[in-house]
Amino acid sequence: QVQLQESGPGLVKPSQTLSLTCTVSGGSISSGGYYWSWIRQHPGKGLEWIGYIYYSGSTYYNPSLKSRVTISVDTSKNQFSLKLSSVTAADTAVYYCARARYFDLWGRGTLVTVSS
């Protein structure tokens, strides 16, 4: 079955760029019909949608983060990635990758802490 797994640094310094990758296994990211998404959850808080990418490369971002977010896809590696620039402590959260449009499959999530 299709599985998603996030990977990347757990600690990022303020003002730097947060970079995460989601590896999709058990199915092809290029099969179509799905959007591939990043969602985050601040400690003890609710869920915040960050953005989507389609296998073709089309992207859709949350307007509240759009100026700092880039989502990209590498179909040859069956991966998609998140970059969030100019991070602050407010970006400390668990970051999930998920398959969309309703999120039927999720990665386990990875905690990213922004701290010097």
Added chain:
Amino acid sequence: EIVMTQSPATLSVSPGERATLSCRASQSVSSNLAWYQQKPGQAPRLLIYGASTRATGIPARFSGSGSGTEFTLTISSLQSEDFAVYYCQQYNNWPPDTFGQGTKLEIK
């Protein structure tokens, strides 16, 4: 941006009883509404999509209803494993997709 409002924030129910959770959208989202369950330390799990369709493997005691701006998730007979936080999400008017703030279902 569509604002999703869930009520109540916390719901205390005894095992075996029925739980009714509500989700209201600030404008119509048609039936493009999903419900998720999240347990501590875990990723959310999809329960319902299309407002009323159970996701694969979800027990029949979970049911969703509503359309437009008013939605309900009902758990007919609570089991111990159902005590968790529940979120609704609209995927009709996007970007952005938006989530409700969550309802914590706790044991009474």
